[in-house]
Amino acid sequence: MQKIAVIGAGYVGLVTAAALAETGNKVLCVDSDTEKIRKLKNGAIPIYEPGLEKIILKNKNLKRLLFSTNIKEATVSAQIIFICVGTPSRHDGSADLSAVQKVAQEIARNMKEYKVIVEKSTVPAETGEKIKHTIEMNNPGGVAFDVVSNPEFLREGSAMHDAFHPDRIVIGVESERAEKIMRQLYKPFKAPIVATNINTAELIKHACNSFLATKISFINAISNICERVNADVEKVALAMGLDTRIGKEFLQAGIGFGGSCFPKDVDAFIYLAAQKGYDFELLKAARKINQERKDVLLKKIEEALWIIKDKTIGVLGLSFKPDTDDIRSSVAIDIIKLLLYAGAKVKAYDPKAMEKARSQLKGVIFCANPYEVARKSDCVAILTEWQEFRELDLKKIKKLLRQPVIIDGRNMFEPQQMHAMGFVYKSIGRRRK
Numbered sequence: 083m084q085k086i087a088v089i090g091a092g093y094v095g096l097v098t099a100a101a102l103a104e105t106g107n108k109v110l111c112v113d114s115d116t117e118k119i120r121k122l123k124n125g126a127i128p129i130y131e132p133g134l135e136k137i138i139l140k141n142k143n144l145k146r147l148l149f150s151t152n153i154k155e156a157t158v159s160a161q162i163i164f165i166c167v168g169t170p171s172r173h174d175g176s177a178d179l180s181a182v183q184k185v186a187q188e189i190a191r192n193m194k195e196y197k198v199i200v201e202k203s204t205v206p207a208e209t210g211e212k213i214k215h216t217i218e219m220n221n222p223g224g225v226a227f228d229v230v231s232n233p234e235f236l237r238e239g240s241a242m243h244d245a246f247h248p249d250r251i252v253i254g255v256e257s258e259r260a261e262k263i264m265r266q267l268y269k270p271f272k273a274p275i276v277a278t279n280i281n282t283a284e285l286i287k288h289a290c291n292s293f294l295a296t297k298i299s300f301i302n303a304i305s306n307i308c309e310r311v312n313a314d315v316e317k318v319a320l321a322m323g324l325d326t327r328i329g330k331e332f333l334q335a336g337i338g339f340g341g342s343c344f345p346k347d348v349d350a351f352i353y354l355a356a357q358k359g360y361d362f363e364l365l366k367a368a369r370k371i372n373q374e375r376k377d378v379l380l381k382k383i384e385e386a387l388w389i390i391k392d393k394t395i396g397v398l399g400l401s402f403k404p405d406t407d408d409i410r411s412s413v414a415i416d417i418i419k420l421l422l423y424a425g426a427k428v429k430a431y432d433p434k435a436m437e438k439a440r441s442q443l444k445g446v447i448f449c450a451n452p453y454e455v456a457r458k459s460d461c462v463a464i465l466t467e468w469q470e471f472r473e474l475d476l477k478k479i480k481k482l483l484r485q486p487v488i489i490d491g492r493n494m495f496e497p498q499q500m501h502a503m504g505f506v507y508k509s510i511g512r513r514r515k
């Protein structure tokens with residue numbers, strides 16, 4: 083049993099805290115957002131993540147998982163302190179590390195004995211050195227400590243599963259003492275551990291996210307060519323994915339990647355590379371292809387409806403991917419904003435993300451279900467691939483629509499079946515009728 087503090091009770095912090103409590107540790111989870119902590123203390127979970135609520139409530143009842151707004155209390159009580167605060171993009175694409183620095187300062191000021199300070203937030207290479215320097219500057223007593231980089235690879239929507247079954251655990255460590263503590267902590271997870279120096283661990287995270295983002299852009303570029311030569315991107319992806327050197331994950335053509343990680347991490351890696359004198363052209367191209375995906379979808383709507391102004395567009399899906407309520411950098415939100423700008427009326431539905439989307443999408447009519455969205459709309463655009471949409475009563479949708487038009491940005495249905503049902507059905511990179 084270890085005493086642990088997790089600073090930042092967001093998607094990563096809450097999942098980390100829950101998983102570490104579940105494996106028998108005593109965890110204090112801290113956030114500066116007093117409302118969030120008030121909710122958590124009352125047993126209300128501020129985010130939607132499958133399985134998370136159950137584990138939090140169980141460990142809260144067992145008093146293995148506590149919540150606080152006080153970093154001092156957390157620093158005094160824990161030996162291992164995880165930093166899981168946000169590292170959003172700044173205007174120039176670089177990562178805003180101000181929250182990381184603030185937390186490091188507060189930890190340093192309250193350290194009385196040896197601590198392991200773990201950066202779990204996604205940060206550019208060499209941030210560990212800056213954290214180390216910040217702690218030294220703010221801890222005049224010279225208390226011993228180690229900084230560890232332990233990047234997080236969870237996927238929202240399956241974060242709890244990923245936390246308990248990681249493909250690998252990366253630890254950037256520079257002392258035997260810290261390595262031993264981290265290996266012991268992660269023993270119950272039974273995953274391969276890659277131990278390296280701190281800069282390498284930080285770079286691994288950026289390399290992984292950038293590679294996955296590039297893979298998505300690659301298949302999206304292929305889908306553009308498929309459309310031009312009447313080929314089928316789904317079959318191309320299937321055959322590519324069966325090649326074990328390539329693998330089938332992240333080969334789904336669509337409207338591009340969004341979310342709180344890929345776009346910002348790609349920007350931050352391009353920025354870091356440029357700062358170090360390397361022009362990361364490959365990653366810039368992946369980003370450009372991704373930015374163009376929204377136009378690809380808008381063009382398909384235009385092809386079907388001709389003029390967008392004054393049309394009613396029904397949108398299914400707001401979150402950046404299924405099984406989450408997270409709308410940060412969601413492509414669906416961006417597309418809706420473009421539709422509104424073009425003069426369309428927009429009706430929308432999402433199983434989990436409507437509450438979060440409301441404040442960002444003024445003028446959008448939020449509906450109780452997909453059928454309300456379809457009612458008297460000129461088309462339905464599918465922007466997030468929720469399982470619920472696969473099970474739609476399409477005959478009913480067709481009857482409710484003003485025109486039988488479905489623009490499927492996530493390739494959820496079979497074109498032949500949709501055409502046979504009488505839909506004008508446009509999807510991504512598939513063969514024409």
Ligand SMILES: NC(=O)c1ccc[n+]([C@@H]2O[C@H](COP(=O)([O-])OP(=O)(O)OC[C@H]3O[C@@H](n4cnc5c(N)ncnc54)[C@H](O)[C@@H]3O)[C@@H](O)[C@H]2O)c1
Nearest residue numbers: 090091092093094113114115167168169181203204234238
């Ligand atoms: N969300 C993901 O899928 C994911 C996956 C891997 C890595 N990451 C990385 O993990 C980090 C956190 O991401 P997230 O999605 O959990 O973010 P989030 O915004 O959901 O959570 C961050 C939390 O930190 C809190 N916070 C900010 N400043 C603080 C301070 N000074 N003291 C205490 N709390 C503070 C915020 O109130 C917020 O609750 C980011 O660097 C992100 O890139 C995220």
